[in-house]
Amino acid sequence: MFTQRPSGMPSHRYRDVHARVEIPLTERRWPERSITTAPLWVPVDLRDGNQALPEPMDPARKRRFFDLMVAIGYKEIEVGYPSASQTDFDFVRLLAEPGLVPDDVTIAVFTPARPDLIARTLESIQGIRTPVVVHMYAATAPAWRELVLRRSRAELAAMIFAGAEQVLRAAPANVRFEFSPEVFNLTEPDYILELCDGVTRLWDATPEHPVILNLPATVEVATPNIYADQIEYMDRNLARRDGVILSVHPHNDRGTGIACAELAMLAGAQRVEGCIFGNGERTGNVDIATLALNLHAQGVDPMIDFSDIDEIRRTVEYCTRLDVPARHPYxxxxxxxxFSGTHQDAIKKGLADHHRRAAEAGVSSSEHPWAVPYLPIDPADVGRTYDAVIRVNSQSGKGGIAYLLETEYGIELTPEEQVEFAHHVQRHTDRTGTEATPAQLHDLYQDYSSAS
Structure with missing residues (x-):
């Protein structure tokens, strides 16, 4: 039998999350559900994402990013942490100018549950006519309470409730309320319920005037099913559930932030906070572009327009000064x-079949149901052409080479020619160690034809 050698790493120093937080949930409903509608999306690139940048965005970059998010359809956007810096404060003040925020867009501002910082935050939104969410937070997990805040459960609860009362008392009429128990996923469930029910009672959460309760996996520490259990427990036990918009804010420390968000939606979450391409502290916030396009790939309208994904990427890269990796989803x-020959052959045949079936059905290729091997969505949906779908290197095969010659130059090879010419191309790519462009393939074909 195959055996593995112990790594020698000090894994014994760590504890499974079950040893730290016991979730009193024995019957789960989320495994039987499907996601059928998009959640309320809230990009936090201008606040949470901005805090994670080596070079935080200047006002011009923030403005360009904000305009992008409005243009592609976001209806609620977290725009800053006004008490954290003068730059953030000034950007929120800029949004008070008439016409900068569309009437159907809600902006959100972020504040700790501290009297002076709440006051500074409320000062920043004076004069803004469109709806504003004041997002108040406090860290609630034991290590944060004891080591950082140095408060007991009762003392921290008193601080949070005092902050909620201050926000209620001083906020203008166009303000909605949001509360985040930071590090929710490492906090005792009974304490989270105590805090959330206390806040929704103070803010008088009702279906007509709902309160946002945002439950973040501030540091991802468990498998996604654990987060789903925690969200379902809250969904089923909140005192004013019909007056609550249940929100999640996953991080990606274990590389499963997207799975956490999707399972949380199955468990009752109605709203997702994240960054468009997942920027954020450590390994990042959840990637809401990937989440949205995952829905699209399942036949669910994501309610955000990613039809020009390259322009969105260019704007995000400019604003953040961070590159999006070549293998980033979508x-x-x-x-x-x-590049792989077997993949190329399957894609070539799949695309041909797709176009044939669309023609037979009398509809355009863009309207016909998609079922092409190795391509989970039609690249054209996000503004990509088919030019780059198949590229040739030393790993490529006859199908991909034949596809490029046909689509680029109208040259159709017989099955025998495909095999022979592929050997000719592979000798070239093995020798050079580089990719062969369509133009180079055409030159190689001319040499091959002359020799034949």
Whole structure:
């Protein structure tokens, strides 16, 4: 039998999350559900994402990013942490100018549950006529309470309730309320319920005037099913559930932030906070572009327009000064590209079949149901052409080479020619160690034809 050697790493120093937080949930409903509608999306690139940048955005970059998010359809956007810096404060003040925020867009501002910082935050939104969410937070998990805040459960609860009362008392009429128990996923469930029910009572949460309760996996520490259990427990036990918009804010420390968000939606979450391409502290916030396009790939309208994904990427890269990796889901340069011969052959045949079936049905290729091997969505949906779907290197095969010659130059090879010419191309790519462009393939074909 195969055996593995112990790594020698000090894994014994760590505890499974079950040893730290016991979730009193024995019957789960989320495994039997499907996601059928998009959640309320809230990009936090201008606040949470901005805090994670080596070079935080200047006002011009923030403005350009904000305009992008409005243009592609976001209706609620967290725009800053006004008490954290003068730059953030000034940007929120800029949004008070008439016409900068569309009437159907809600902006959100972020504040700790501290009297002076709440006051500074409320000062920043004076004069803004469109709806504003004041998002108040406090860290609630034991290590944060004891080591950082140095408060007991009762003392921290008193601080949070005092902050909620201050926000209620001083906020203008166009303000909605949001509360985040930071590090929710490492906090005792009974304490979270005590805090959330206390806040929704103070803010008088009703279906007509709902309160946002945002439950973040501030540091991802468990498998996604654990987070789903925690969200379902809250969904089923909140005192004013019909007056609550249940929100989640997953991080990606374990690389499963997207799975956490999707399972949380199955468990009752109605709203998701994240960054468009997942920027954020450590390994990042949840990637809401990937989440949205995952829905699209399942036949669910994501309610956000990613039809020009490359322009969105260019804008985000400019504003953040961070590159989007080539293998990033949906948006990376290479995610719709096949170099492997077997993949190329399947894609070539799948695309031909797709176009044939669309013609037979009398509809355009863009309207016909999509079922092409290795391509989970039609690249054209996000503004990509088919030019880069198949590219040739030493790993490529006859199908991909034949596809490029036919689509680029109208040259159709017989099955025998495909085999022979593929050997000719592979000798070239093995020798050079580089990719062969369509133009180079055409030159190689001319040499091959002359020799034949």
């Amino acid at each position: 948006v990376g340069d290479l995610v719709y590209t096949a």
